[in-house]
Amino acid sequence: MITPHFMKRIISRLKLVIQFIYASIGFYPTLISLLFFGIAVLMIYFETRGISKALEDELPFFIISHGETANMILSSIATGVFSLIVFSFTMVMLVLNQASANFSPRVIPGLITSKSNQKVLGLFLGTLIYTLVVMVNVRSEHYDTDLPGLAVFMAMCFTILCLAFFVYFIHSISTAIQIGSILESIYKLTLHKLRQELEQDEGKELPALFDNAKWQLLDSSHSGYMQKVDKNAVIELCREHDVVLEFLQPLGHFVIKGLPFARVAGQLKDKDAFCDELNTQVSYYQEELAEINYLYGFKQITESAVKALSPGINDPGTAIKAIDYLTDLLIVRMRLTDEKIFHDKEDVLRLRLDEVSYPELLNQCLGPIRVYGRKDPVIVLRLLNLLKNLCLTAIAHPERLGPIASEALLIVADADDSVQNLGDREKINHMIDALNNSNLLPRSLPKLSL
Structure with a gap:
């Protein structure tokens, strides 16, 4: 039967x-x-x-x-x-x-x-x-x-x-x-996926349940990259068992068999049956497609910029184009809440997906470009211009200004150590003045010594 x-x-x-x-x-x-x-x-x-x-x-x-x-x-x-x-x-x-x-x-x-x-x-x-x-x-x-x-x-x-x-x-x-065509394709796919995430985002704050509830850990039955979760099916499963489920790692991260990858709050009568059915709604595979997970789009654009800055390729123009695409994508991502929670049809909280936070995403995107492009004043100026545009957008999202300021401090510190030409240092200082004069950052950025 x-x-x-x-x-x-x-x-x-x-x-x-x-x-x-x-x-x-x-x-x-x-x-x-x-x-x-x-x-x-x-x-x-x-x-x-x-x-x-x-x-x-x-x-x-x-x-x-x-x-x-x-x-x-x-x-x-x-x-x-x-x-x-x-x-x-x-x-x-x-x-x-x-x-x-x-x-x-x-x-x-x-x-x-x-x-x-x-x-x-x-x-x-x-x-x-x-x-x-x-x-x-x-x-x-x-x-x-x-x-x-x-x-x-x-x-x-x-x-x-x-x-x-x-x-x-x-x-x-x-x-x-052509790298321009590849970057544009990744950018459009990532932007489309981000807009889909914005449509599904409930925009609600994380309830106290996640701090006060008694949680029961669930071990993974697979080792691999957890790429996709059938949200509707998982929400219905949680509704049937009357529990709240939280995944402990963001989608796309590697989970290890036998170690906790999720947890539930509520009275779970049959843990084995719940885990068995949950595993049927989780997909594990290797491909990193931007239309599946927007984080892969950020990752691919960042890696393309880093590869362009390598001595073997030496293509700063491609890196600049990648930074411009990241600027727009990071602005759109700013509107997406870091807490991905979902309710069932009766408006009862059932699921939380762990999400790469905005500060972590900023660091993952800008950190490698900053390290490999810190000796190039054009790249440094472009990164500071990216942060300036993020600051202007963050007026409606003031909680994002702190991470932006932290990244700006890292860029300025690396530029101070790596850029030697006085003319280039003066240009960077002009950009730092523009950031400081915006009065948006929680603290002023130090200028490079001349």
Whole structure:
């Protein structure tokens, strides 16, 4: 007998499998290949009904009636499209290798999931499959007419379409490898995910329950990166058991089997059953996609900036662009509360997800750039300008000014130790004066000595 718990487990696993398949580079190529196979089978069926013979008088230029000509055309199409497939997949691998070497390995999942390139590769594969199916049926004894002429003509049309999209593919792949395009894509995905989080954010303060309740720890049944939680299912589970659940680590962090990863407040009658069902709603996998967790977008942009500042790459322009994107994302993140709590449909508190706090996020983003770019006055000025923009936005969120001031002190201290040129130090002091004159920081920043 199929129990509700078993069905929930199956549904949870199906969601995870679908997510993996959708993020795979073979998702659209597989779907489009199956579509073309279906078209080929359908065309062969129509050929058995004499569609080519019926159209031969009306469309003589479109119907191929010579067997050797049809074989030559189909053979040429199969060879040419196969060459396109090999070249295209080689280009994709080269792009991924170059992105990993020059930017950050974290950006590779985002490049793989590019749907436009997947569709083009799917068109190539589908055309090859269609052509092979038609080739097998040329001069088949099952036809009333000599050749599947219309099916051969459609293979020619698909080939012309492949050539047109091959030009688009070359343009797309050459654009995708540019760091500006990669950063913009990550920025847009992260911004979209942040806006989704803002829509779901209840904006409520953390209740006293989390300080006063008696908590029961729950051990993890897996070791791995806890990436996703089905919030609606977990809230419903907590409502059924009448408990409040809190995850002890933010999503994306590594949890170890046998160690606490969550805790519950309330009378939990069957701990094992609760944990077993909870684990079906938690997904563990390795990919770091910004559309799943906005923190990965911050991380990828930061790592791209750090890689650009390395002596081997030496591309401060990319680092500046990354800082500009981080400025906008940090401003949007400022409006998101650090306490991610969720209530059920009866407005009863049921779930709290541990969240990377705003001060910690600031340090994770600005710390590496500050360390690797502290000798470059342009980077220092850009970081101080970022903090100035955050201060202006923080007028509506005064609790954010303290962490901003702390990061500013770190940047100024590193600049004081690393920037030697007096002209550069004077420019940095002008930016420090602008920050101090805004009267927004809780304490004034020290100026560099001249």
